[in-house]
Amino acid sequence: MLVYIAGSGAMGCRFGYQLSKTNHRVILLDNWEDHIAAISENGLQVTGDVEDCVRLPIMKPTEATEIADLIILLPKADQLPKMLQDIRGIIGENTKVLSLLNGLGHATTMRRYLAQENIMVGVTIWLAGLKGPGQAFLQGTGSLSVQNMVGDGDAVAPIIEMFNEAGLNASYDDNVIEAIWRKACVNGVMNPTCAVLDCTIGELFGTEAGLNLVQHIYDEFIAVAQSEAEGIDKQAIWVYIMETSKKASSHYPSMHQDLIQHKRRTEIDYLNGAVVFKGKRAGIPTPYCQMITDMIHAKEAMLGLR
Numbered sequence: 422m423l424v425y426i427a428g429s430g431a432m433g434c435r436f437g438y439q440l441s442k443t444n445h446r447v448i449l450l451d452n453w454e455d456h457i458a459a460i461s462e463n464g465l466q467v468t469g470d471v472e473d474c475v476r477l478p479i480m481k482p483t484e485a486t487e488i489a490d491l492i493i494l495l496p497k498a499d500q501l502p503k504m505l506q507d508i509r510g511i512i513g514e515n516t517k518v519l520s521l522l523n524g525l526g527h528a529t530t531m532r533r534y535l536a537q538e539n540i541m542v543g544v545t546i547w548l549a550g551l552k553g554p555g556q557a558f559l560q561g562t563g564s565l566s567v568q569n570m571v572g573d574g575d576a577v578a579p580i581i582e583m584f585n586e587a588g589l590n591a592s593y594d595d596n597v598i599e600a601i602w603r604k605a606c607v608n609g610v611m612n613p614t615c616a617v618l619d620c621t622i623g624e625l626f627g628t629e630a631g632l633n634l635v636q637h638i639y640d641e642f643i644a645v646a647q648s649e650a651e652g653i654d655k656q657a658i659w660v661y662i663m664e665t666s667k668k669a670s671s672h673y674p675s676m677h678q679d680l681i682q683h684k685r686r687t688e689i690d691y692l693n694g695a696v697v698f699k700g701k702r703a704g705i706p707t708p709y710c711q712m713i714t715d716m717i718h719a720k721e722a723m724l725g726l727r
């Protein structure tokens with residue numbers, strides 16, 4: 422298979438690195454000049470659980486010409502529309518395009534650029550970081566679930582097999598939207614709150630007021646999720662959030678890293694902002710999500726990011 426990773430930041434490098442260990446061809450696509458130069462000159466350097474260096478082709482999305490069998494989308498959410506435009510030339514009739522972005526609403530964006538038969542959606546709990554251009558930091562284990570928008574799992578069985586050859590623990594999920602909401606709930610309660618309060622997950626969950634805030638945001642996510650998707654189990658997702666908060670208690674979530682540590686624009690519009698949008702459409706009030714979205718937008722504006 423010819424696999425492109427469209428958006429080869431931290432997570433794209435994890436997928437690119439692990440897939441490079443299979444017999445499939447992998448090409449990284451990215452627009453960050455220093456990252457392209459570093460990987461082209463020195464290979465992709467990997468530290469963390471393994472120390473390794475792999476030679477992988479990397480180019481800008483508009484420079485790719487060969488028709489893909491699979492394109493894995495891993496840009497940040499606000500980079501997705503441009504990425505979908507830039508990869509048009511490598512999408513053939515049988516190309517599958519899989520989104521593994523965090524957050525909500527990406528299938529809707531994909532439908533604007535792709536035929537329904539090309540679209541796959543998924544969610545992953547693998548983690549990855551970048552220590553600098555061309556330097557991926559990979560720790561821990563994870564998994565991913567994917568679903569085909571048209572047809573069943575049989576049509577994409579070779580893709581799942583390839584992911585499993587790469588040790589990525591993939592499975593087909595007939596109701597992946599439930600898993601997407603579950604992850605969005607985790608991110609939606611922890612990410613913007615820790616960014617605004619400049620705290621770790623443990624610090625947030627360790628105070629009564631912090632936990633109260635988390636619960637209000639959670640209630641809004643669940644009300645909107647249940648209006649949209651089947652199988653949303655409020656109690657089970659809450660247990661999952663509490664377990665995650667304990668396992669990751671010393672961590673600053675990715676939105677804290679993006680906004681506070683690296684002064685980068687966040688994915689808030691695809692998490693709490695998306696819940697506000699969907700809540701309005703469904704007649705469900707979402708005041709806590711609105712407030713925390715406004716606060717993140719305000720901080721982004723103060724930093725000149727919007």
Ligand code: NAD
Pocket residue numbers: 428429430431432433451452453456495496497498521522523524545546547548549550551688
């Ligand atoms: P990332 O910020 O590492 O990379 C996204 C894009 O931004 C890439 O094109 C990258 O080259 C570019 N970029 C990164 N740092 C840059 C810099 N300093 N200057 C210029 N460009 C830079 O994002 P990610 O963590 O790989 O996330 C991609 C998607 O995967 C997001 O939707 C995210 O929520 C999701 N995700 C991430 C993780 C994770 O652990 N990183 C886990 C699950 C899901």
